[in-house]
Amino acid sequence: MDEPEFDTFFRTTMPMLLGYLIKSSWNLEQAKDAATEAMIDAYKQWDTIEHPKAWVYKVAARHLHRIRGRERDHDHADVVQTDPADPDGVAALDLGEEHRRVMAALRSLPPNQRKVFALHYDGWKHTEIADHLGMTEGTVRSHLRHARENLKRRLDADTATRDEE
Structure with a gap:
């Protein structure tokens, strides 16, 4: 194991991964957990992973789907309540007002557009996005447009x- x-991968990828999950x-809290x-998982399998960035994004998405499934099955009486004015916990990131407006606009996009845009924003190429999300490059370009x-x-x-205000 190198x-x-x-360590370099973790330091550069973790903030982008968290941003992507929140933008998605x-x-x-769910994003941090996943x-x-x-x-x-990446640390445990580091020597066998060929494309670490794509791998960790895909694994994080799988963890999120498991988390969402557990939450649906769980008795919600003891689930931590979120602020109704900030259900995604974005305010905790201490972002500027402009960034909050953009995040709110992103959350209003259909899921595939939101995922494609978030990955594109993080510097992924169309081919990487297509491969990661199981789409054609044409579909990625269409969602991005x-x-x-x-x-x-x-x-x-x-x-x-x-x-007007």
């Missing part, structure tokens, strides 16, 4: 509303 290589509409579990149009429309409407 621990310095894994998971709340902060990202941590994925990184632990629609996401941009939807985000522009939503942010323009939000700006117009704020200007």
Whole structure:
């Protein structure tokens, strides 16, 4: 195991992974849990992973689906309650107002547009996104185009509303 290589991977990838999971509409606590579990799995299997970034993103998504399944099956009486005004825990990240507006607009996108845009924003190439999400490159480009149009429309409407106030 090359621990310095894994350490560098962890330090550069973990913030991007958390950002992607949050942009993909998971709340902060779920994102932290899934990202941590994925990184632990990556550490254990480091020498066998060929494409670590894609691998850890995929494993984190699987952990999130398991978390969501457990929450559905769980008695919600003892589940930690979130702030109704900030159900995704974004305020805890101490982001600027503009960033919060963009995050809210991202959460309003359809799931595939949101995932494609989040990965593109994190610097993934169309081929990497297509492979990761099981889509064609044409579908990725289409989702990205629609996401941009939807985000522009939503942010323009939000700006117009704020200007009227």
